[in-house]
Each structure stands twice: as C-alpha cells, then as structure tokens.
Amino acid sequence: MRLKDRILIAIFLLFFAEGASASENIWLSNTPPKKISKKIRHGMHGVSFIKGNDGREKKILWIRSGSFPVESQYANCTNTKNPVIFVCSPDGKLIKGNVSHGLWGHVLTFEGNMEGFYNVYLFERFVEEETLNIVVAKAEVLSHKCSNGHAGMRKKMLHRTFNEEIPFEIVRERIPGEDFHTFLSSGDDVTFKVLLKGAPLEYSKVMLSTQKRWVNNLKTDINGGAAFQLVGDYYPRFKEINKRNIHNFLVTAEYTVKKSGSYQGIPYERIHYAGTLGGSYIPSKTMYTSYLYGLILLIFVMPAVATLIYFYREHRKRPYKEYAFREKD
Amino acid sequence: MKKIRAFINNSNISKFRFYFQIAAFVLFVYGGYFYVTISEKLPTFACPFNKGSGGTCYLMPLQHQLHMTWSRFIGPGGIHLLKGFLVFACFGLVFSKAWCGYLCPLGTIQDWITKLRKVLHIRFSKYGETTFKGLKKIKYILLFLLIIIPLGVSNSLLWLPKFSHDIFPPFCKICPGRIVLPLFTGDTSQIYIDFSTKTAMTMTALGMIVTGIFFTGSFFKKRFFCLFCPMSALLYIFSKVAILRLNKNVAKCTRCGNCYRVCDVGIKEIADDVINKNIVKDDCMLCLKCVEACPEEGCLEVSFFNIPVFMSTETGFFKRYCLRNEIK
Numbered sequence: 001m002r003l004k005d006r007i008l009i010a011i012f013l014l015f016f017a018e019g020a021s022a023s024e025n026i027w028l029s030n031t032p033p034k035k036i037s038k039k040i041r042h043g044m045h046g047v048s049f050i051k052g053n054d055g056r057e058k059k060i061l062w063i064r065s066g067s068f069p070v071e072s073q074y075a076n077c078t079n080t081k082n083p084v085i086f087v088c089s090p091d092g093k094l095i096k097g098n099v100s101h102g103l104w105g106h107v108l109t110f111e112g113n114m115e116g117f118y119n120v121y122l123f124e125r126f127v128e129e130e131t132l133n134i135v136v137a138k139a140e141v142l143s144h145k146c147s148n149g150h151a152g153m154r155k156k157m158l159h160r161t162f163n164e165e166i167p168f169e170i171v172r173e174r175i176p177g178e179d180f181h182t183f184l185s186s187g188d189d190v191t192f193k194v195l196l197k198g199a200p201l202e203y204s205k206v207m208l209s210t211q212k213r214w215v216n217n218l219k220t221d222i223n224g225g226a227a228f229q230l231v232g233d234y235y236p237r238f239k240e241i242n243k244r245n246i247h248n249f250l251v252t253a254e255y256t257v258k259k260s261g262s263y264q265g266i267p268y269e270r271i272h273y274a275g276t277l278g279g280s281y282i283p284s285k286t287m288y289t290s291y292l293y294g295l296i297l298l299i300f301v302m303p304a305v306a307t308l309i310y311f312y313r314e315h316r317k318r319p320y321k322e323y324a325f326r327e328k329d
Numbered sequence: 330m331k332k333i334r335a336f337i338n339n340s341n342i343s344k345f346r347f348y349f350q351i352a353a354f355v356l357f358v359y360g361g362y363f364y365v366t367i368s369e370k371l372p373t374f375a376c377p378f379n380k381g382s383g384g385t386c387y388l389m390p391l392q393h394q395l396h397m398t399w400s401r402f403i404g405p406g407g408i409h410l411l412k413g414f415l416v417f418a419c420f421g422l423v424f425s426k427a428w429c430g431y432l433c434p435l436g437t438i439q440d441w442i443t444k445l446r447k448v449l450h451i452r453f454s455k456y457g458e459t460t461f462k463g464l465k466k467i468k469y470i471l472l473f474l475l476i477i478i479p480l481g482v483s484n485s486l487l488w489l490p491k492f493s494h495d496i497f498p499p500f501c502k503i504c505p506g507r508i509v510l511p512l513f514t515g516d517t518s519q520i521y522i523d524f525s526t527k528t529a530m531t532m533t534a535l536g537m538i539v540t541g542i543f544f545t546g547s548f549f550k551k552r553f554f555c556l557f558c559p560m561s562a563l564l565y566i567f568s569k570v571a572i573l574r575l576n577k578n579v580a581k582c583t584r585c586g587n588c589y590r591v592c593d594v595g596i597k598e599i600a601d602d603v604i605n606k607n608i609v610k611d612d613c614m615l616c617l618k619c620v621e622a623c624p625e626e627g628c629l630e631v632s633f634f635n636i637p638v639f640m641s642t643e644t645g646f647f648k649r650y651c652l653r654n655e656i657k
Binding site: 145146147149150151154241242243285288289290291297298299301302303305306 | 364366369380385390393394395396397401405406409410412413452454508517520521522523524525529533534537538540541542544545546548549
C-alpha cells in the first residue's frame with residue numbers, strides 16, 4: 001500500500017470511525033478478535049472465559065460497535081467514559097463487572113461459576129443533539145457444566161428483568177422445550193420482546209442482522225414481540241459441513257418518545273432508547289441428518305433379524321424319529 | 330394379620346405388576362408434561378431425550394459427569410459425581426433390581442411385545458447355557474465403555490489422542506430407549522442418521538440397528554435387552570446389601586425347576602443355587618415370577634427390611650398355576 005493511501009485511510013478513520021461510535025450500536029459479543037482467539041477458552045454456547053493468575057475463571061464479553069456481527073469493531077467504543085455495568089448472577093445477586101482495555105481488547109469481565117444465566121448489561125445515558133440517549137447493551141451468559149448436575153434447570157431458564165435499573169431491554173423468548181443444552185439453529189422461529197420499564201412496547205423498531213449481513217426489520221406487536229425466523233447463513237459443500245459452526249446474530253431495538261427535560265443540567269426534547277442483544281446459532285440439524293435413511297435402516301434391520309432367527313430355528317429342528325420301546329426289553 | 334399375609338401370598342402378583350408397570354410407564358414417559366421430575370439419577374430408563382420424561386436415567390448424568398478433565402475430579406466435578414452416585418445408590422439400596430422389573434419403561438415395552446407374541450401364538454426363544462453365559466458379559470463391557478469413553482473424550486487415555494466428541498454420550502447414542510420412548514409422545518426426531526462426521530454416522534446408524542434388533546429380539550425372547558443392559562450391571566452392586574431382597578430357603582427347595590422355567594431372563598442359578606440365601610443375580614429383575622411359580626411353602630421369600638412381604642405358598646401356587654394349567 002502506498003504512503004498516500006495509508007494517510008487517506010488514517011484520515012478517514014480519524015474522522016469517521018471515531019464519530020461513528022456514537023451513532024452505531026454498542027453491543028456485547030462473546031466472539032474474540034481473531035488475533036487472540038486461540039488464547040480464549042470457550043464453554044457452553046461459545047461463552048468465552050479466561051483464567052486469571054489466581055486460577056479463577058472470568059467470563060469475558062467484548063464491547064463492539066456496529067450493526068453487523070462480523071463487521072463490528074473491537075474498539076474503545078462506549079459513548080460515555082463511565083458506562084454503568086450491571087451483572088446479575090443466576091441466584092439474583094448483583095455482582096461486580098469490570099470494563100477494561102488491555103491485553104484482551106476492550107472487554108467486560110466478571111467472575112462467576114454459578115449454574116444458570118448471568119444477565120449482563122452495559123448501560124449508558126447521555127444527551128446529544130437535544131436527545132437523551134439511553135443505550136442498553138445486553139447479553140445473557142450461560143454458565144453450565146453438565147458435570148455440575150441439572151437440578152432446577154427449568155426454573156433457571158425463566159427470564160428475569162430489572163425494571164428499575166434497566167429501563168429498556170430486549171428479551172429473547174425461549175423456544176419450546178429449551179434448556180441449557182439447546183442451541184438455536186437456522187430455521188428456528190425466535191421471538192424477541194421489547195420492554196420499556198418492564199412493560200411490553202408496541203411499535204418499536206426491531207432489526208435482526210446475521211453474520212452474512214442478512215437483515216430483517218420488524219415492528220413489535222401489541223405484546224412487544226417481534227418474531228423472526230433465523231435464516232440459513234451457512235452453505236458449505238456437504239462434505240465440509242461443520243455442525244458446530246457457531247454463527248452470530250445481533251438484534252437491535254429502537255424507540256423514540258417526545259419528552260422534554262434535562263439530564264445533568266443539559267436540556268433535551270426527546271428520549272431515544274436503543275437496545276442490543278447478541279446471540280448465536282448453529283446450522284439446522286436437517287442439513288446433515290436424514291430421517292429417511294434412519295427409518296429405512298430401522299425397518300430393514302427388524303425383518304433381517306427375524307429372518308435370521310427363523311433360519312436358526314429351522315436349522316435346529318431335528319427330523320422326526322420314532323422310538324419304540326418293548327416292555328420286555 | 331395372618332389373613333392379610335395369606336391374601337398377599339396367594340395373590341396374583343403378575344397382574345399387580347402389569348398395572349404397576351402401566352402406572353410407572355405413564356409417570357416416566359408422560360410425567361414431564363405434568364411438571365413431575367422425580368430425580369435425575371433414576372436407576373431406570375426414564376430417557377431425557379423424551380421431552381415428557383418424568384425423570385432422568387442415571388446413565389445420562391453419569392456419562393456427562395465423567396466427561397471432564399482429570400483436574401476437575403478433585404474439584405467440584407468430583408463432588409457432583411460422588412453426590413450423583415450416592416443418590417443413585419440410595420435408589421438402588423431401597424428397591425434393588427425391582428427398578429428393572431416394575432419401573433423400567435423399556436422393560437415394560439418388552440413385556441408388551443411379549444404379550445403380542447403370545448397373542449399371535451408364536452413360540453418364544455431361550456438361550457442355551459453357554460450362549461447365556463457369553464451374552465451376559467456384554468452388559469459389563471457396555472458399562473466399562475460408557476465409563477471409559479466419556480473420560481477419553483475429555484482426556485488423553487494412555488497417551489492416545491482424545492476421542493471425537495461425536496461419540497458422546499456413547500451409551501445414549503446406541504440405547505434403544507432414546508429412539509423408542511420419544512415415539513410414545515409422538516416424537517420421531519430421534520430416528521435419524523447423522524452424516525456430519527464418520528463417527529457421528531457410525532454411532533447413529535448403530536443406534537438404529539440396535540433399536541431394530543431390540544424390537545425383533547424382544548418379540549422372540551422375553552426381556553431380550555435386559556441381558557445387555559449396563560444399568561442392570563450397575564444396580565447389581567447394591568443388590569447384595571439392598572433392603573429389598575429375594576431369599577431362598579435352601580432346605581425347602583426340591584429343585585423342581587419351576588422358578589427357572591418361568592424366569593423371563595432365563596437365570597438357571599435360581600434353581601441350581603443351593604448355597605446362597607440372597608439369590609438376586611446380576612440378570613435378575615425382581616419380577617417375582619419365580620416366587621409365584623414355587624410350590625414349596627416358604628422356599629422363596631421377598632423381604633423388605635428383613636420383613637417378609639411375599640412368599641411362595643402351596644395354596645398360592647395351585648391358585649395361580651395349576652387351576653389355570655398355564656405354566657408357560
């Protein structure tokens with residue numbers, strides 16, 4: 001690359017990329033940047049964690065900015081200097097979460113090995129162009145090891161919302177029969193509910209974008225729900241299918257309401273709520289499994305075994321022989 | 330009291346067992362729909378692949394709990410493994426092998442298939458003694474594999490490379506319960522062959538083959554799968570010290586062989602053993618058909634906490650078998 005081009009790119013990034021962070025969506029992702037991906041360990045559902053010097057596990061989420069899972073930047077991209085970090089453990093206790101910029105990039109970390117979902121929120125409030133922006137980036141981090149047992153799993157699958165602390169959030173409704181081992185897969189119908197102060201919000205704009213930039217926009221219904229079907233985003237050759245290939249999606253929700261007031265002494269005319277929720281899904285089972293072949297094999301085995309038993313029985317049959325006993329003998 | 334005891338001893342326990350099995354089947358196959366979860370460490374095939382299951386077969390959590398690195402064995406993983414085994418042991422210590430004979434849904438299905446064969450008037454099969462002795466070892470091999478394979482998925486065994494994750498959970502992949510029990514809730518999703526990798530394809534195809542053999546085998550041989558069941562091998566650990574026991578008063582035994590003839594599994598030792606008092610064998614499922622078929626007063630006896638609850642009586646034998654003339 002020529003020096004002139006490098007300077008132009010640098011100028012572009014300086015003016016546009018930095019400015020973009022304020023208008024782009026902030027979201028929490030469990031996918032590490034490529035250059036450090038080998039150093040990160042992954043748990044259930046691709047949850048990333050690192051082990052500290054003290055041997056304790058720390059769950060790790062990358063703060064990213066952008067509207068598409070792959071293109072989003074890993075950068076120091078929060079809108080405010082000190083965003084509020086809200087982490088709730090599966091037993092309902094608030095635990096400490098840290099935002100740091102270091103070896104692992106710009107990350108949000110927290111400690112915890114309790115079985116169940118950790119609700120993690122990055123919450124910002126700032127005034128810009130007479131608008132009070134309320135930005136909530138949410139992640140549901142599953143902590144589960146099968147070796148720890150599955151006691152009370154159904155209860156731990158229930159949603160928790162924090163109406164007082166988190167005014168705006170996206171909730172992914174569980175699919176029927178979902179448990180800790182369930183992975184969303186392409187073809188699944190997933191409903192996202194938008195809540196404003198705990199109440200379902202109608203007419204909120206919801207957008208779902210996938211790894212390959214497939215986008216669908218919907219408006220929430222009367223129950224605050226927007227139902228999407230996760231599209232197949234992965235079409236390798238049959239021999240190269242990796243059934244554990246995790247694809248990310250990003251859901252964003254927006255809602256603007258006209259309301260004047262002031263925040264930290266700065267007046268505003270309207271409030272703009274923006275929420276994000278990251279997620280992941282795997283290829284559909286129908287891509288690499290066959291019901292028909294299974295059924296054919298099952299049906300074929302049954303008469304085959306029956307035939308074997310029949311011939312075995314026939315083979316063991318002895319020809320009829322008559323014995324005569326004389327009482328005199 | 331004597332009257333109650335006589336009533337029980339002379340009653341038809343097979344009939345009671347038939348209805349008890351139906352109730353247990355409903356509980357373990359459909360219980361989940363009524364938010365019933367008895368335990369996750371059940372010594373019976375309450376299959377978690379069936380969405381309506383009212384509990385979980387212990388073999389599933391056992392395989393999962395063994396799927397961990399060596400270092401976790403000395404940590405919380407080891408504690409959970411121990412806790413799980415203790416819960417399982419409690420179940421085993423109380424009801425021993427009666428879990429197989431009275432509560433196992435897969436066993437119940439096999440009994441229903443046997444009933445169908447009887448209706449069709451098709452002769453049943455029995456193994457020869459040598460074949461029986463050879464086949465019964467399979468359950469110990471399966472038990473060994475279901476312990477060693479999960480360990481080999483997480484750890485390198487004998488410096489060999491780790492096993493593919495597609496083999497996990499090894500027993501569930503080939504267990505007919507995974508495929509058969511969901512069918513009772515209208516779920517056919519377990520009938521499939523996974524073509525994603527060679528291991529996955531082999532394991533899922535093996536599952537289909539075993540299920541096919543299960544159906545046909547159970548049709549010709551009573552309790553066909555029980556002879557190969559690793560749960561039966563695991564439960565045998567507790568049967569000698571369990572609260573529920575099957576005792577034999579050797580002095581009263583005439584070695585008529587009725588007990589062997591009615592045994593669904595085909596255990597010969599029950600008639601031949603004249604040394605041991607507690608005669609629960611590794612293949613026994615405590616169905617108590619042998620007690621029913623024994624014509625000797627008090628020769629075979631079922632005790633719970635050393636209190637006799639059901640014993641063989643001459644009157645009972647005549648009432649059950651000779652009057653109906655049906656020792657089958």
